[in-house]
Amino acid sequence: MTLLDINGLKTYYRADNGWVRATDDVSLSIDRGETVGLVGESGSGKTTLAKSIIRLLSDNAEIVDGSINFDGTEVTELSDKELRKQIRWSEISMIPQNAMNGFDPVYTVGQQIVQVIRHHEDGTSKKEARERARSLFDELGIEPDRVDDYPHQFSGGMAQRAMIALALALSPSLVLADEPTTALDVVIQDRILDTIKEMQEELNSAMIMITHDMSVVSETCDRIAVVYGGRIVEIADTETIITNPRHPYTLGLRNAFPDINDDDQELISIPGTPPELVDPGEGCRFAPRCPFAEQECWEETPEAESYGDGHAVECHRADEIDHLQEEAGKKETWTEQDLGRPEDSQSDQPEEVMLDD
Amino acid sequence: MGLRAYVVRRVLQLIVTFWAFFTILFVLFRMMPGDPTSMFIMDGMTPEQREQRIAELGLNEPLHVQYVEYARQLLRGDFGQSFIYRDPVIDIIAVRFMNTIVLMGTALLFAYLIGITFGAIMGWWRDSRFERGGIIVTLVARSSPEFWVGIVLLSVFVFWLGWFPSSGMRTTGGELGGNFAARYGSVDFLRHLFLPALTGAIAYLATPTLLMRSTMLDVLNADFIEIKKAEGLPERTVLFKHAARNSVLPLVTVMAIATGSAMGGSVVIETVFNWPGMGREMVNAVNNNDYPLAMAAFFLMGSVVIIMNFVADLAYVYLDPRVEYE
Amino acid sequence: MSTERTSPTDRTETDGGTLEFIRSKLEIFEGDRLGQIGLGILCSFILIGIFARPYTIDFLNLTIPGLAPHDPAERAVGGRLESPSGAHPLGTTHMGRDVLSQLIAGTRVTLIVGSLAAFMAVFIGTNVGLISAYFGGWVDDVLMRITDIVYGVPFLPFAIVLVAILGSSIVNIIVAIVLILWRSTARVIRAQVLSHKQRPYVESAQAIGASHTRIMYRHILPNVLPLTFLYAAFAVAWAVIAEASLSFLGFGDPNMLSWGEMIYNVYTANAIREAWWWVFPPGICIMLFVMSVFFIGRTLEKEVNPELQHQ
Numbered sequence: 001m002t003l004l005d006i007n008g009l010k011t012y013y014r015a016d017n018g019w020v021r022a023t024d025d026v027s028l029s030i031d032r033g034e035t036v037g038l039v040g041e042s043g044s045g046k047t048t049l050a051k052s053i054i055r056l057l058s059d060n061a062e063i064v065d066g067s068i069n070f071d072g073t074e075v076t077e078l079s080d081k082e083l084r085k086q087i088r089w090s091e092i093s094m095i096p097q098n099a100m101n102g103f104d105p106v107y108t109v110g111q112q113i114v115q116v117i118r119h120h121e122d123g124t125s126k127k128e129a130r131e132r133a134r135s136l137f138d139e140l141g142i143e144p145d146r147v148d149d150y151p152h153q154f155s156g157g158m159a160q161r162a163m164i165a166l167a168l169a170l171s172p173s174l175v176l177a178d179e180p181t182t183a184l185d186v187v188i189q190d191r192i193l194d195t196i197k198e199m200q201e202e203l204n205s206a207m208i209m210i211t212h213d214m215s216v217v218s219e220t221c222d223r224i225a226v227v228y229g230g231r232i233v234e235i236a237d238t239e240t241i242i243t244n245p246r247h248p249y250t251l252g253l254r255n256a257f258p259d260i261n262d263d264d265q266e267l268i269s270i271p272g273t274p275p276e277l278v279d280p281g282e283g284c285r286f287a288p289r290c291p292f293a294e295q296e297c298w299e300e301t302p303e304a305e306s307y308g309d310g311h312a313v314e315c316h317r318a319d320e321i322d323h324l325q326e327e328a329g330k331k332e333t334w335t336e337q338d339l340g341r342p343e344d345s346q347s348d349q350p351e352e353v354m355l356d357d
Numbered sequence: 358m359g360l361r362a363y364v365v366r367r368v369l370q371l372i373v374t375f376w377a378f379f380t381i382l383f384v385l386f387r388m389m390p391g392d393p394t395s396m397f398i399m400d401g402m403t404p405e406q407r408e409q410r411i412a413e414l415g416l417n418e419p420l421h422v423q424y425v426e427y428a429r430q431l432l433r434g435d436f437g438q439s440f441i442y443r444d445p446v447i448d449i450i451a452v453r454f455m456n457t458i459v460l461m462g463t464a465l466l467f468a469y470l471i472g473i474t475f476g477a478i479m480g481w482w483r484d485s486r487f488e489r490g491g492i493i494v495t496l497v498a499r500s501s502p503e504f505w506v507g508i509v510l511l512s513v514f515v516f517w518l519g520w521f522p523s524s525g526m527r528t529t530g531g532e533l534g535g536n537f538a539a540r541y542g543s544v545d546f547l548r549h550l551f552l553p554a555l556t557g558a559i560a561y562l563a564t565p566t567l568l569m570r571s572t573m574l575d576v577l578n579a580d581f582i583e584i585k586k587a588e589g590l591p592e593r594t595v596l597f598k599h600a601a602r603n604s605v606l607p608l609v610t611v612m613a614i615a616t617g618s619a620m621g622g623s624v625v626i627e628t629v630f631n632w633p634g635m636g637r638e639m640v641n642a643v644n645n646n647d648y649p650l651a652m653a654a655f656f657l658m659g660s661v662v663i664i665m666n667f668v669a670d671l672a673y674v675y676l677d678p679r680v681e682y683e
Numbered sequence: 684m685s686t687e688r689t690s691p692t693d694r695t696e697t698d699g700g701t702l703e704f705i706r707s708k709l710e711i712f713e714g715d716r717l718g719q720i721g722l723g724i725l726c727s728f729i730l731i732g733i734f735a736r737p738y739t740i741d742f743l744n745l746t747i748p749g750l751a752p753h754d755p756a757e758r759a760v761g762g763r764l765e766s767p768s769g770a771h772p773l774g775t776t777h778m779g780r781d782v783l784s785q786l787i788a789g790t791r792v793t794l795i796v797g798s799l800a801a802f803m804a805v806f807i808g809t810n811v812g813l814i815s816a817y818f819g820g821w822v823d824d825v826l827m828r829i830t831d832i833v834y835g836v837p838f839l840p841f842a843i844v845l846v847a848i849l850g851s852s853i854v855n856i857i858v859a860i861v862l863i864l865w866r867s868t869a870r871v872i873r874a875q876v877l878s879h880k881q882r883p884y885v886e887s888a889q890a891i892g893a894s895h896t897r898i899m900y901r902h903i904l905p906n907v908l909p910l911t912f913l914y915a916a917f918a919v920a921w922a923v924i925a926e927a928s929l930s931f932l933g934f935g936d937p938n939m940l941s942w943g944e945m946i947y948n949v950y951t952a953n954a955i956r957e958a959w960w961w962v963f964p965p966g967i968c969i970m971l972f973v974m975s976v977f978f979i980g981r982t983l984e985k986e987v988n989p990e991l992q993h994q
């Protein structure tokens with residue numbers, strides 16, 4: 001059953017030299033209880049996409065087109081007040097990258113959990129809310145008495161657990177997790193991911209997991225959407241993305257985290273940086289960095305092509321899958337390409353636009 | 358270091374500061390020109406009487422004896438006798454000290470209330486017309502010395518509009534008598550208080566406003582502000598309960614410095630408005646070489662500042678759970 | 684976003700001529716309306732201050748006329764308390780002196796007090812902060828305790844007492860101001876130097892065996908200099924306000940009429956209710972002067988603190 005249905009979403013930022021198209025014509029739907037990964041480098045627009053869903057955008061950003069249908073409610077049309085009452089936290093909550101900074105340092109964690117519970121549930125007394133915070137802590141493996149601690153008294157992993165407690169306090173139907181484990185060391189990372197997974201299954205919440213780390217999504221997600229240049233360039237179930245991707249960018253990302261498919265494989269990173277998204281014009285946005293770019297790629301924006309089972313790819317050469325996969329595994333393919341347009345090699349080197357920070 | 362050790366260390370520092378301040382005070386006033394008896398000579402004082410008077414005041418003793426003696430007196434709360442009033446200084450200064458505290462306390466309270474609110478809103482609405490205009494207004498206020506603000510307010514509200522009394526603390530006089538409630542508890546008093554307090558508020562508004570604004574800008578970039586918005590809390594709650602609450606911390610430290618300016622400013626504001634306080638009394642005392650009185654006033658002003666510094670440090674520890682007692 | 688940060692590396696070398704250097708420094712005022720206004724007002728005051736009174740160059744037998752139409756101290760150039768007219772654009776005092784001339788002459792006092800006091804205060808403050816932070820340990824302890832103690836001394840009352848003791852002269856006023864004003868610079872510079880002490884360039888200078896003085900003044904100082912300038916601007920403002928307040932209370936230099944003293948004279952002449960032309964011009968001048976310095980300070984602040992520059 002569809003919980004969230006995003007259609008043709010465009011979220012742009014005003015910049016000095018025009019509109020930055022951070023999310024450009026994106027469609028995505030998510031079922032109840034499903035976990036979808038948004039994967040891409042920083043600057044790809046994945047965070048903007050996620051934040052658009054609860055309209056948590058900075059002042060210079062605007063949803064210029066498209067619809068976001070959440071459980072029958074059109075989010076783009078809600079007033080600020082309705083948005084705060086009906087959607088934010090009660091239905092959609094989030095887990096930030098660095099939990100330590102996600103808590104207000106001058107209140108205890110318990111006070112902050114109690115505050116959000118009581119804000120959304122009129123009848124709940126302070127005492128009840130506090131009891132709930134304590135039992136959430138207990139379930140997440142934190143000593144319940146620590147609700148009275150200040151954020152700075154927690155370790156990184158504990159703070160992340162506390163943040164999960166906060167995010168799940170109102171049993172939301174969707175959780176937006178923005179790189180929830182990158183700030184932690186590897187051992188703790190796994191444990192936190194397991195915890196998130198467990199809790200999510202228990203509450204039957206859907207989740208959007210935003211990350212640049214292929215291994216994180218492969219462990220936790222049902223489906224994966226690969227985001228590049230403000231668009232979803234490939235989407236499929238996790239299995240397909242890992243074993244049988246069709247987009248060169250996905251192939252590249254997979255190389256950057258070799259442990260997920262083949263232990264012997266070398267780590268190969270994609271040269272270059274994500275494109276500047278001010279008036280990108282025609283053509284595939286990955287073309288400047290794509291080792292397989294052809295003339296056509298520069299001239300025509302690829303349309304999404306379906307390959308069955310909800311697998312969709314935006315690439316002109318997605319049909320040549322076998323050849324591409326083989327080439328992409330070789331290091332030379334990525335290192336020995338000249339970036340830029342074939343005719344005028346002096347095309348503006350894209351500058352990094354940090355949309356995700 | 359634990360909280361307790363920190364407090365102990367801070368108390369020791371406080372004592373050392375007081376001692377140093379006292380020493381500066383003593384040295385300064387022994388350097389003062391004019392014999393303290395000179396003003397009595399005109400009254401036909403004979404040289405013998407003069408000698409006797411100097412001995413009475415202990416001024417013929419060696420300096421270090423005077424120093425110890427003066428310290429001992431101060432510890433007993435005895436500031437000596439005023440040369441002019443010929444009364445114990447403590448009797449003269451006590452009421453005036455209260456008058457000054459009431460006036461400057463009101464001024465600072467308003468400066469901070471207005472400053473924190475305006476600064477918070479300026480930071481919240483950054484790059485708005487409100488912010489830009491606010492900065493200019495604040496800088497103009499900061500550029501005006503207390504006496505100039507006072508004169509402008511006097512000209513507008515007293516000479517031109519005639520809304521407020523021009524000077525003093527009460528229409529009927531008797532400003533130095535009565536108990537606390539009788540002195541400060543009337544509408545007439547509030548009417549007299551309004552302009553001088555407003556003068557102080559305007560003069561001291563800038564620091565809290567600008568500091569609040571700039572810390573707000575920092576705090577608003579913090580992740581937790583975004584989370585609080587995502588939690589669906591109303592803007593007002595995010596602005597005041599979280600953003601402003603976090604931005605107030607640095608203000609606690611400048612609060613002490615503001616008290617310092619206010620103590621100094623009282624000298625000027627009380628002169629402009631003829632407020633029967635310690636500041637005006639000090640100017641008179643200095644002009645008349647009445648140095649027991651001037652010294653006491655100076656000592657009290659410094660004490661207020663030193664104690665405020667101390668309180669501010671402790672308050673900071675209390676307000677910010679993250680502080681390490683380094 | 685690519686905010687251009689002043690690199691925290693060694694900034695000891697200044698190539699290019701002095702003019703080029705000044706031009707590069709003035710660039711920070713570009714697109715900053717308030718800063719430009721401040722700079723404009725301040726420059727006008729400086730010009731007025733310089734040309735306030737006539738100059739005679741003897742060997743050329745030349746006299747450059749001053750801006751002040753009358754001798755500010757000369758009595759009865761007009762009637763008593765005349766309101767503004769063509770002959771006396773800002774009216775006259777109770778002694779029949781010309782207010783405009785007094786105002787123009789007063790600019791000089793403001794400039795002298797502002798620049799000298801600020802320079803000395805910032806000089807002391809910077810050195811205290813630098814030495815304190817660089818050497819640390821007991822040196823730091825002692826210097827910072829002294830700074831704390833000075834923070835406990837109320838500025839204006841102290842200045843009043845000191846001027847009463849030493850006598851009302853402009854030099855004593857400046858001394859009184861400087862003795863207090865250095866404290867804030869010391870604290871701020873100390874904090875800044877502490878953060879610089881950890882940077883690689885200091886370590887590498889130590890590694891090649893540079894002396895303490897050399898590291899402090901050739902390597903660290905240039906990096907904290909922008910902050911020093913900022914505090915110098917603030918010091919000018921506070922010094923001018925302090926001088927004006929002292930003069931207003933009657934402790935000004937009787938031989939050098941300042942704006943604050945003009946207002947004191949209005950008070951003692953009991954003319955504050957009627958002679959608005961005598962009260963408002965000096966008050967407005969003090970405010971404008973200090974304001975111009977604060978506007979410039981704001982521009983410098985953005986340079987020192989690039990995070991504020993998001994606009």
Ligand code: SF4
Nearest residue numbers: 284287290297315316
């Ligand atoms: S469309 Fe062309 S440039 Fe774009 S990813 Fe496919 S092959 Fe590469």
